[in-house]
Amino acid sequence: MGIIVHEHSGVFHLQNRELSYIIKIMPNGQPGQLYFGSAIRDREDYPHLLERGHRDMAPCTFDGDTTFSLEHLKQEYPSFGSGDMRYPAYELERENGSRITYFKYKSHSVYKGKPALKDLPAVYTESEEEASTLELHLEDEVIHTELILRYTLFEELPVITRSAAFLHHGTEALRLTRAMSLNLDLPDSRYDMVDLAGASLRERYVDIHKLHQGVQSIHSMRGHSSHQYNPFIALKRENTDEHTGEVIGISLVYSGNFLAQAEADTMGTVRVMAGIHPQGFSWPLKAGESFQTPEAVMVYSAKGLNYMSQVYHKLYRTRLARGRWRDRERPILINNWEATYMDFDEEKILAIAKKAHDLGIELFVLDDGWFGKRDDDTSSLGDWYPNLEKLPEGIKGISEKIADMGMQFGLWFEPEMVSRRSELCKARPDWILGSTDRPLCCGRHQYVLDFSKEEVVDYIGSRMEEIIKNSRISYIKWDMNRSISDLFSAGRDREYQGTVYHRQILGVYKLYERLTQAFPHILFESCASGGGRFDPGMLYYAPQAWASDDTDGAERVKIQYGTSYVYPLSSIGSHVSAIPNHQTFRKVPLFSRAAAAYFGTFGYELDLNLLTEKEQQEVREQVRFMKAQRCFLHSGTFYRLESPFEGNEAAWLVASTDGRKAIAAYFRFLQPVNIGYSRLKLAGLDPDLEYRITEYGSPDAGGPASGLGPEVRSEAVGCENARLCPYTAYGDELMSIGLILSDYANGVRTSPVPQGDFQARLFLLEAL
Ligand code: DGJ
Numbered sequence: 001m002g003i004i005v006h007e008h009s010g011v012f013h014l015q016n017r018e019l020s021y022i023i024k025i026m027p028n029g030q031p032g033q034l035y036f037g038s039a040i041r042d043r044e045d046y047p048h049l050l051e052r053g054h055r056d057m058a059p060c061t062f063d064g065d066t067t068f069s070l071e072h073l074k075q076e077y078p079s080f081g082s083g084d085m086r087y088p089a090y091e092l093e094r095e096n097g098s099r100i101t102y103f104k105y106k107s108h109s110v111y112k113g114k115p116a117l118k119d120l121p122a123v124y125t126e127s128e129e130e131a132s133t134l135e136l137h138l139e140d141e142v143i144h145t146e147l148i149l150r151y152t153l154f155e156e157l158p159v160i161t162r163s164a165a166f167l168h169h170g171t172e173a174l175r176l177t178r179a180m181s182l183n184l185d186l187p188d189s190r191y192d193m194v195d196l197a198g199a200s201l202r203e204r205y206v207d208i209h210k211l212h213q214g215v216q217s218i219h220s221m222r223g224h225s226s227h228q229y230n231p232f233i234a235l236k237r238e239n240t241d242e243h244t245g246e247v248i249g250i251s252l253v254y255s256g257n258f259l260a261q262a263e264a265d266t267m268g269t270v271r272v273m274a275g276i277h278p279q280g281f282s283w284p285l286k287a288g289e290s291f292q293t294p295e296a297v298m299v300y301s302a303k304g305l306n307y308m309s310q311v312y313h314k315l316y317r318t319r320l321a322r323g324r325w326r327d328r329e330r331p332i333l334i335n336n337w338e339a340t341y342m343d344f345d346e347e348k349i350l351a352i353a354k355k356a357h358d359l360g361i362e363l364f365v366l367d368d369g370w371f372g373k374r375d376d377d378t379s380s381l382g383d384w385y386p387n388l389e390k391l392p393e394g395i396k397g398i399s400e401k402i403a404d405m406g407m408q409f410g411l412w413f414e415p416e417m418v419s420r421r422s423e424l425c426k427a428r429p430d431w432i433l434g435s436t437d438r439p440l441c442c443g444r445h446q447y448v449l450d451f452s453k454e455e456v457v458d459y460i461g462s463r464m465e466e467i468i469k470n471s472r473i474s475y476i477k478w479d480m481n482r483s484i485s486d487l488f489s490a491g492r493d494r495e496y497q498g499t500v501y502h503r504q505i506l507g508v509y510k511l512y513e514r515l516t517q518a519f520p521h522i523l524f525e526s527c528a529s530g531g532g533r534f535d536p537g538m539l540y541y542a543p544q545a546w547a548s549d550d551t552d553g554a555e556r557v558k559i560q561y562g563t564s565y566v567y568p569l570s571s572i573g574s575h576v577s578a579i580p581n582h583q584t585f586r587k588v589p590l591f592s593r594a595a596a597a598y599f600g601t602f603g604y605e606l607d608l609n610l611l612t613e614k615e616q617q618e619v620r621e622q623v624r625f626m627k628a629q630r631c632f633l634h635s636g637t638f639y640r641l642e643s644p645f646e647g648n649e650a651a652w653l654v655a656s657t658d659g660r661k662a663i664a665a666y667f668r669f670l671q672p673v674n675i676g677y678s679r680l681k682l683a684g685l686d687p688d689l690e691y692r693i694t695e696y697g698s699p700d701a702g703g704p705a706s707g708l709g710p711e712v713r714s715e716a717v718g719c720e721n722a723r724l725c726p727y728t729a730y731g732d733e734l735m736s737i738g739l740i741l742s743d744y745a746n747g748v749r750t751s752p753v754p755q756g757d758f759q760a761r762l763f764l765l766e767a768l
Contacts, residue, residue: 003110003134003153009045012108012134014151018158019300021151023076023136024050027068028061029104031076031136031149033185036248038302051187059083072267074185076136077149077164079103086263086271087215089183090164091278092285093175094143103138103147110134114152114161119506121253121540122295123152123161123320130155130319144170145285157311158300167290174285175498180259180275181252182296189213189270191235193262194247194305196562200227201550201583203531204562206645210238211270217261221279223448223484223501224255224528225535231258232566234308235272242640243304243683250274251312251566253320254294255537256505257281280487282498297536305565306639306683313568313638320536321543321571323516325523329630330544330570331363331408332623333475333603338551338577340607342369342376345390346398355608357405359616360623363475363603364402365410370395372422378445381417382424384463399471410475410523411467415460415511417446417481431456433504434486443482451507452489452500461511468519476515478542480528505537512541525573525601534563544571544601551577551605553588554758556596557667558644561652564599569654570634574600576622578610588758590615594622595665595760598633599652602626621721625696629663632656636663639683648672655684659731660767662691666741667760675753679738682765685731689767693725693739696762728768739763 004013010025011034022034024046034049050073058069061083070084080088081100092101113128125131131154138147146167153160162182168174189211195218196204209216218233220226231252237245250272252258257277264270274296283291297315301308318326334356340348353364371387372380386394393400399409418425418432420442425432432447434440440447449456467473489500516524524542526533530549538545545567548559556574563572574597579587597603608619626633636654644650644667653664666680685691729739741761743753754761 002155003132004042005108005110006044010105011045012136013042014134014153014160015039015042016153016155016158018302019160021153021160022046022049025105026050026073028070030070031105031138033074033076036184036186037246037300074187074269075183077103077147077183078185078271086265087261087273088178089180089273090166090176091178092143092145092166093177095172095174101140101143101145103140105136106139106146107137108135109137115150117163117292117295119509120292120294121320121509121537122163123253123297123315124322125319143172143174144168145174154315157315159311159315160298161295162298163293163295165290165292166285168285168287171287176283176285176291177281177498178278179283179291179293180273181254181293182250182274182298184248184250184272184298186235186270186272188268189264190237191262191270192238192240194234194236194565195260196230196232196565198227198562200530200532201548202555203227203534203548203559204230204565205558206562206565206643208236211235211262211264213264213266215261215263217259219257219259219277221257221277223257223487223504224480224533225258225537226483227530227532230566231260231274231535233260233262233272233274234305234565235262235270236305241304242306245302245304247301247305247308249299249301249308249312249566251297251299251536252294253297253536253540254505255508255533255535257501276502280498280501283502284495284499294537309565309640310637312566316536316539316566317568317570317635320539322540323543324520325543330523330601330634331475332361332626333363333365333410334361334608335365335367335477335575335603335605337367338582338605342374344369346392349398350401351609352607353402353405353407355616356604357407359608359620360627361407361604363408363410365412365475365477366398367412367477368414368479370411379419379421381414381419381446382422382449384413384460384467386467395467395471395473399473403472408474409472410477411471411473412477412479413464414479414481415464416449416451416508418449419446421445430490432490433484433488433500434490435488436490438486441485443485446482448482448484450489450504451511452492452503453507457507457511461514464515465518468515468522474521475523475525477525477527477546478512480533482529509537509541516541527573531559531563534567536566539567539571544573546573547600550583551575552581552584552586553593553596553760554586554667554669555584557650560596560600561640561644561650564638564640564652568634569599569638570601572600573603575603575605577604578606586758589754589756589760590618591754592667592758592760595667595762598626598629598762599638599654599665602630632661633663637684641680641683642666644669651680653682653684659684659686660689662765664739664763664765665760666763667758669758671755671757671759675742678741680741681736681738682734685734685765686767687730687732687735689731690728691731691734691765692728692768694722694764694766695725696764697721697723722764734765
């Protein structure tokens with residue numbers, strides 16, 4: 001187990017209990033890919049897996065050997081101009097314009113642990129025993145350039161992380177125009193590609209389609225990972241479902257432009273790659289310079305999609321997210337955005353905060369509109385000075401008043417942007433990305449600051465630091481509300497322009513690093529016009545991310561369901577908002593809005609003073625429930641049970657690692673008529689344990705007050721509207737037969753099934 005090196009045969013076997021990944025140095029000196037899948041026994045060599053075949057027309061490496069053609073060999077990091085006709089993993093251009101390179105194996109090293117990637121977010125280890133790393137050192141002797149392919153194998157998780165680095169030791173001026181983080185050649189293409197696609201307000205919908213000959217890809221060329229696609233794909237077998245079957249996940253730890261593609265070729269194989277999008281990318285490599293790609297994280301699951309997601313959740317929650325907040329209970333917050341938008345003053349804010357505090361909410365977040373002259377979105381980004389007309393004592397004053405109430409205080413920033421109407425824009429037009437001899441694209445009346453320039457990052461960092469230092473801030477929402485369009489860095493030369501997309505995101509990472517180091521007590525939540533930058537790169541700095549500006553309780557079920565393919569519940573920013581919902585105009589019951597939000601970080605985004613007494617009481621209950629269960633919900637194992645993309649219902653569940661406790665949520669979108677029987681098959685339980693089942697009632701559906709069954713002590717479950725179901729069941733029954741959802745079982749009314757559209761039900765299962 002671990003990384004086994006067979007020097008003689010040139011075989012490298014990365015093996016743990018769940019997976020094997022086998023590389024072999026091929027006769028031409030390049031690393032070939034032999035196998036990636038369930039763990040197999042280790043052997044000195046697997047010569048038969050280096051499949052070759054004579055094909056007319058195929059460009060061959062060795063004259064006289066018509067079987068060795070890179071066109072048909074499975075490789076680790078294929079190049080252009082080598083006989084391989086598929087997409088290359090990288091392209092390096094020489095001074096004379098040639099893009100032909102030949103990197104051959106030179107040496108390797110294997111060591112315990114995992115190195116950090118300079119200036120880039122990456123998964124880490126806490127002890128050297130958790131993982132081991134293989135570095136393959138390849139060299140192109142003509143241009144004197146080294147290529148390091150890095151693989152880290154986790155001991156206890158079916159995870160391999162990968163990246164590539166180019167180190168130029170020669171004298172020629174080179175240009176790297178493509179550098180994928182990962183290439184994976186698989187021997188057959190009988191897969192479905194899974195990705196998370198969408199748009200603003202409907203981010204990360206699950207998208208599954210069968211691979212066919214040709215290239216199928218997802219990408220972002222917007223300068224951020226985007227609402228449209230997430231930097232994640234998976235290849236699953238046709239009959240793989242949530243609970244069974246084979247799937248390979250690939251997730252890119254990067255927040256900028258990306259490309260992830262699967263190229264199914266005519267020979268029935270598939271080449272998968274992921275990395276920085278080559279469009280507009282061109283990185284000069286002069287003597288002594290290097291380039292490190294972002295990291296890609298591969299997960300292998302032989303136990304379906306749920307297991308793949310659970311592995312990502314565990315890894316990203318505990319070995320990607322960092323800092324003090326990684327393992328802490330997340331505060332239940334109230335955000336004023338949908339309550340007031342930018343129309344607020346101190347009095348309004350304090351009234352909302354006070355009510356929130358009365359109801360048990362812990363953190364008040366002041367959103368957009370507190371600075372410059374910002375009363376609408378046409379001005380003031382970049383002018384990070386409090387608006388004293390709205391907040392006479394500034395951020396210092398309001399944060400202290402809220403702290404005095406016994407609440408924490410959080411603040412919104414949009415550091416990467418500048419409004420067209422702002423003092424900063426007037427003073428430093430040269431800090432804006434774009435070409436000033438042409439009209440600039442404006443998005444939400446704002447421009448993008450050139451974060452590839454150190455002085456710009458420094459200036460914004462100092463402004464933010466000043467405000468943070470002088471106030472009592474314990475949370476920051478870091479927003480980003482437009483894509484990068486007219487990319488150009490003023491005052492920089494031609495060569496520099498091809499580096500700007502990447503440098504821009506490096507600048508964002510740098511500022512995050514500076515602020516998270518300087519203020520370790522602050523909880524950061526990333527945001528990009530909703531969920532436009534919900535990616536692993538961001539999670540390295542901000543352990544939670546606002547999932548979407550769509551706060552509708554029903555839409556959220558879909559968005560959070562898709563998000564859960566990769567991201568842990570503790571990272572999914574989720575709020576209960578007002579009805580009619582501001583995005584969909586729907587009226588989802590308060591109970592259902594909260595039921596969706598519990599499976600995320602949880603908070604509120606509405607004016608609580610406008611709720612009725614009864615609703616406020618319900619909110620108090622919800623807060624109490626979440627306080628009692630958040631630790632469990634955020635650290636338990638999440639299972640998707642029913643997909644909202646396949647019908648009128650959805651369901652999911654969180655189980656404790658020992659299977660003794662679970663909380664399941666069931667959502668039904670539209671009210672059917674003359675409803676039939678219905679059961680929900682659970683997962684993650686111990687088949688041999690007997691479970692007590694408690695349903696948290698919606699007050700609208702009649703809770704304990706309806707007198708339908710024995711009530712449970714509210715402290716035990718953190719909710720007054722909770723009642724015991726009149727039966728217990730064993731784990732095997734609940735997983736094979738299911739939880740009875742219809743309202744009568746054996747003549748006994750099992751539950752007051754809520755009626756109407758957009759209903760939710762919540763069940764607690766505890767082993768007796
Ligand atoms: C977009 C965010 O997603 C919202 O939550 C809010 O913060 C607005 N920006 C403020 O402009």
